[in-house]
Structure formats: C-alpha cells, structure tokens
Ligand SMILES: CC(=O)SCCNC(=O)CCNC(=O)[C@H](O)C(C)(C)COP(=O)(O)OP(=O)(O)OC[C@H]1O[C@@H](n2cnc3c(N)ncnc32)[C@H](O)[C@@H]1OP(=O)(O)O
Ligand SMILES: O=CC(=O)O
C-alpha cells in the first residue's frame with residue numbers, strides 16, 4: 201500500500217493526512233476538503249516564487265564570489281563594493297520613513313519586556329517546561345548555578361548545603377531591596393510580611409526588628425492568595441510580577457524569620473516553540489511529531505510522562521494563577537509564556553507532501569499546518585493572534601514572500617487578514633543590509649525583529665567565502681561588523697516605530713552552564729534598547745528576568761531614539777586575515793575545536809534525531825549547538841580549506857582524531873554508536889562533509905547534508 205493519498209492533486213503522506221483530518225480538524229470549522237484544496241492552491245501559487253528566490257540567492261552569491269576574485273576583500277574598495285551590491289540588486293532602495301501598523305498583539309509583545317526562551321518543540325518534556333517557564337524560582341536559579349560561587353563553604357555539595365542556602369537568601373534579599381525597597385530597613389531583616397485588610401482595601405505590612413515598615417512604593421503590592429497552604433504575596437515592578445512565598449513549614453521557610461521560602465520570578469514572557477534549528481525533523485513521521493506537540497500546546501492537552509529522580513512525573517501545562525488584588529478584585533496571572541512558533545525557512549523541501557511527484561517547500565507546509573493547529577488555541581493568545589517566527593530570510597523580497605504565504609493561509613482557513621503575525625529574524629546579511637525595507641514589507645503583521653547572530657555569523661563567512669581567510673570564530677564576534685549589525689537592528693527597529701508596538705530582540709546565550717557570565721553579558725541587551733533576548737533554559741530565563749527589573753527598556757529605547765544608524769561600511773567590515781597570521785599550533789587548535797563541535801553535534805543529530813545538544817568545546821565548556829552554530833563551525837573550516845590554511849588531509853585527519861574524543865564524551869549513552877570504529881559511518885561522513893563541502897552548501901546551510909544523513913539512518917534502522 202502506498203504511504204501517500206491524493207488530496208486535491210497533491211500526494212500527501214498518510215501520517216499527515218491522519219493527523220490533519222483526525223486530530224486537528226475535528227472541532228474546527230474547516231472541512232478536510234477546504235483545507236486540502238486551499239493548501240494545494242497555495243502550494244501551486246507559491247512554489248514557483250520559492251524556487252526563483254532560491255535561485256536568486258545562488259546567482260547573487262556567485263556574483264559576489266566573482267567580485268572578490270577580481271578585487272579581493274571588501275576593504276580593498278568599500279565604496280565600489282557597495283555600488284556593486286546596489287547594481288546587482290542585493291541592496292535595494294530604502295523606503296521613506298514609516299511606522300509599523302500591526303494590531304491585535306498580546307501585551308507580552310507590546311508593553312512587557314522580559315526574557316524569550318527557545319525550545320525544540322519536538323521534545324514534549326522540554327516544550328512543556330518551556331511553556332511553564334513563565335514562572336521560575338529565584339532561589340533554585342541562584343542555588344543551582346554559578347551566579348553564586350561554587351567554591352569553598354558555599355559549594356553546592358551532594359546534599360543541601362545550608363551555607364549556600366543562606367547565600368541564596370541573602371542574594372535574593374539584595375534583589376528585593378533594589379527592586380522593592382522598604383521605607384526603612386532591608387528585606388534581609390524582615391520578620392513578617394502580612395496583608396492587612398482595612399475596609400475595602402488591603403495593604404502589605406512589613407515588620408522588622410526595628411518595627412513596622414512598608415514598601416516605598418505601596419502600589420507595587422498587587423495581590424495575595426493562599427495556595428496549597430502557602431501564603432503568596434504578589435509584587436509588580438516594570439510590569440513584571442514577583443511572588444513572595446511564605447511557608448514556615450518548609451525547610452527553607454523554616455529557617456527564615458518571616459518564613460520566606462521562595463521568590464518566584466515572572467521569567468519567560470514569551471517562548472519560541474522551535475520547528476527549525478534546534479529540531480531534527482526530516483520526514484513525514486518527524487514533522488507530524490513536531491506538529492502534534494504544537495497542537496497540544498495550543499489546545500492545552502499536551503502532557504509527558506517520564507522518570508526523574510527515581511519517580512514517574514507527568515508534566516502538563518500550568519494553570520493561570522488567581523489572586524486577590526488590594527481592592528478585592530480578582531488578579532489573574534497567566535501560567536504560561538506566550539507561545540510563538542518558529543517555522544523553517546524558505547530553503548528546504550519535504551516529501552511529506554508531493555506536487556507532481558516532487559517534494560514541496562517545507563516552509564509552505566509549516567505555515568499551513570502550524571496555523572491550522574493554532575486555530576485550536578484555547579490557552580495562548582488573548583487576542584487570537586498566531587505568532588510565527590520566520591528564520592533565514594534573505595532580504596525584503598523574501599520577507600514579502602513569507603507575508604504572502606501567511607496571507608494565503610489566512611484566506612484558505614477563513615481567518616481575518618493579518619491574524620498571522622511575523623517575527624523577522626535578522627540573521628542573513630541581505631536582511632541586515634536592507635532591514636528597513638524588510639520591515640516595511642511586513643509592516644502590517646510584524647511582531648518582532650531580532651538578531652540571530654549565530655546564523656548571521658555563518659552567513660557572513662559564507663558570503664565572504666572568496667574574500668580571504670576568516671578570523672577564528674571567537675574573534676569574529678569581537679569585530680566592528682557585528683556591533684554595527686546589533687546597533688542597526690535596534691535603531692532601525694526604533695525608527696520604524698517598534699517601541700511599544702513590537703519586540704526588538706537579541707540573540708541566544710550559547711553557554712547554558714555559564715550563568716554568571718550570562719548575567720555579565722546579557723544586561724547589555726535591555727540596556728541597548730532590546731525588549732527581549734533569547735535564553736537557552738528556564739533557569740536562564742529566571743536569571744535574565746533580573747535584568748528587566750534593573751533596566752527600564754522603554755527608557756533605554758527613548759534614550760536611543762535619535763541615535764544615528766551605523767552605515768553599511770561598518771556592516772560590511774568583517775576583516776580577513778593575512779594567510780599566515782596564525783601559528784601552526786593556533787590553526788590546529790582552532791581546527792580541532794571546530795571539528796569537535798561539529799562531530800559532537802552531528803553524531804546525535806544523525807544517529808538519534810536530536811536537533812540541539814550541549815557539546816563540550818576544546819576547553820571543556822558545554823556549548824549549545826544547533827544548526828546555526830554548526831553552520832559557523834563548518835563554514836569556518838571550509839573557509840580555511842578554501843584558502844589553504846589547512847589541507848583536505850589535515851581536516852580529515854583532525855576529524856578522525858576528534859571522533860575518538862567525541863566517542864569518549866558519549867560513552868555512557870547506550871544509544872550512541874562510536875564513530876572512530878568506522879570512518880565510513882553515516883554520522884562521521886556527514887560531519888566531515890559539512891567541512892569538506894561547506895563552501896558549496898547553499899548559503900552555507902547545514903540542513904541539506906544533515907537531512908540526507910538522518911534519512912539514511914532512519915531507513916537503515918527501520919529495515
Ligand atoms: C541559534 C538558535 O537558533 S538558538 C535557538 C535554538 N536553541 C534552543 O532552542 C536551545 C534550547 N536549549 C536546549 O535545547 C537545552 O538547554 C540544551 C540542549 C542546550 C541543553 O540540554 P540538556 O543537556 O538536556 O540540559 P540540562 O541537562 O542542563 O537540563 C535539562 C533540564 O533543563 C530543562 N531544559 C533545558 N533547556 C530547556 C529549554 N530550552 N526549555 C525548557 N526546558 C529546558 C529540561 O526540561 C530538563 O529539565 P527536566 O529534567 O525537569 O525536564
Ligand atoms: O536563530 C538564531 C541564530 O542566532 O541563528
């Protein structure tokens with residue numbers, strides 16, 4: 201029996217047909233006929249444009265390659281380079297000043313500022329955790345990370361260390377003193393937090409050894425409730441809630457004079473459920489798995505049962521919190537982050553659906569199916585909006601194309617125009633260089649712009665592949681081009697009126713265990729005028745939330761409003777280095793570092809379908825690796841190969857050597873198959889090919905090789 205069924209002229213994999221017809225459509229006022237015929241129409245309409253946009257990327261890249269062959273690096277003639285880019289249509293005319301017009305957005309997007317968590321939606325356990333990461337324990341975040349020293353008396357140890365606990369309570373008290381100062385004294389000395397009712401209103405009374413005091417800003421007290429025997433006091437600052445949990449019966453509360461057992465922070469205001477770079481979804485089976493989780497997040501039914509700490513745990517979406525406001529009215533606090541979904545970009549195709557026997561654009565399918573699932577939204581947007589984050593678009597034309605796709609989806613599903621909002625990832629060079637025009641194309645539906653600096657770095661290397669050898673990957677980050685890219689994004693966003701209307705976001709913190717360093721670095725994000733920034737985990741969200749109490753983002757945006765936007769010369773200033781500026785040892789070490797990262801990431805992707813992993817670098821620092829970070833490493837090696845800093849044999853030998861290191865790192869994983877035993881294995885070959893053939897990959901993307909390898913392994917494992 202064929203795996204495919206004919207639906208309005210498309211061949212659709214039965215797994216997708218069943219999912220759509222049996223799991224998504226029931227309960228919606230969309231018939232199967234309406235969905236498939238609408239989908240077939242939109243695929244037929246958009247497939248040719250999709251193909252021509254991809255062809256244009258390749259054509260422009262080869263023109264840029266030719267320019268470098270003729271003139272060398274950009275620095276040889278910056279004005280000539282810019283002129284050339286205009287001439288080939290890479291740079292387009294800037295539109296006149298305008299203000300975005302998007303309506304119907306939730307406050308988490310427009311008026312609240314806070315962390316944005318990203319999670320692979322394919323992993324239900326993590327996806328649920330990420331949705332629930334709206335609220336996080338500050339005590340746990342302090343205790344469990346290096347924001348409090350892990351050395352000496354306050355080291356964590358195997359069981360609870362009361363000295364570390366005391367350091368946690370002390371640090372939390374400092375946060376409370378800075379954010380919710382008392383009229384007299386310190387939160388450190390509080391012996392009782394009590395809600396006192398007087399007539400129709402209630403107030404927060406605070407007692408210290410010196411007597412009775414209160415919050416300096418009495419209006420910061422916004423609610424209270426008794427939940428499961430714990431008394432909870434809700435405070436608000438910069439729009440974000442903080443909950444003081446009073447529980448004298450608990451281990452921690454029992455040691456605190458006022459019984460303060462935790463401080464719960466409003467943490468991930470928004471969470472991106474990712475169908476893209478943190479996910480390995482290569483066929484109909486995988487894609488349906490991804491969509492099923494997204495559906496469950498939308499209709500509130502997703503749950504996952506797993507073992508943790510020797511116990512079976514079932515994780516579900518959190519309910520909203522209900523409190524009593526000081527005036528006696530009800531205060532409802534949303535239990536979950538506002539969920540956004542990242543679709544894939546315009547590049548890849550999927551054989552889950554065939555048109556004339558050929559795979560269709562995966563982005564077309566993602567748009568249709570993720571929006572259809574979102575029509576079952578019972579727990580997410582209060583305005584009925586659907587938030588799609590669209591990655592890897594090259595320039596305004598591709599943004600306009602994404603908007604046209606969303607428009608077609610709205611039409612086929614009977615949704616009002618502009619129900620589907622777009623988050624523009626500024627992560628390809630042509631988008632950065634034409635950002636104002638790109639935002640203009642989406643002005644009626646844009647809900648965020650953000651700097652995906654990881655993909656952006658990969659694209660920078662790939663675009664300038666022929667210009668000369670690139671710097672080491674950590675050095676690239678410190679160059680002027682990236683500072684100007686970050687600044688341009690904020691300043692152009694402000695000029696287009698995003699302040700108070702949409703998010704201006706910053707990128708990922710890719711060292712998930714280095715939270716002290718994150719706290720140093722990420723304060724710069726709100727301070728630069730970004731109202732959100734990506735974090736890799738719920739704990740990171742709770743910690744990064746502290747920054748939004750320290751910094752008033754709208755004031756920062758106001759401060760920057762009239763700052764001049766850096767010009768294109770700075771944006772195109774990525775240097776190339778003299779071929780022999782590095783010692784042999786430095787070259788070998790960098791090559792080893794890249795090889796280890798690529799292998800460590802790719803092997804789990806290909807063998808196990810894990811799209812995002814924590815992989816140790818050469819200094820044994822755990823790095824979040826996804827397709828974007830892998831793009832950087834593979835493009836960096838490909839570039840050095842192209843310019844003769846390393847030879848093909850050297851690259852191969854290094855990958856073989858590092859395979860042994862990666863095998864050792866994974867030795868406790870029962871599902872892992874060592875690579876050093878067989879250098880012809882699919883995983884090893886895929887990793888090596890990403891480097892050896894990196895220069896030939898479209899825009900330097902990793903997914904074509906990764907998908908092909910994973911599909912091979914899936915077929916082999918099944919047979
Ligand atoms: C360039 C880009 O596109 S960046 C965007 C794509 N990247 C991402 O989405 C990164 C998301 N982060 C992750 O996937 C993970 O944090 C990783 C892979 C980096 C590390 O994962 P692990 O090695 O499993 O982390 P670790 O063991 O420290 O922590 C696991 C715990 O943290 C939770 N956790 C970790 N990351 C997340 C997350 N992003 N969302 C929700 N929960 C998370 C897990 O649920 C788990 O808790 P549980 O046992 O209660 O379920
Ligand atoms: O998607 C994010 C990036 O940095 O790339």
Ligand SMILES: [Mg+2]
Pocket residue numbers: 477591592625627652654655656828
């Ligand atoms: Mg990216």
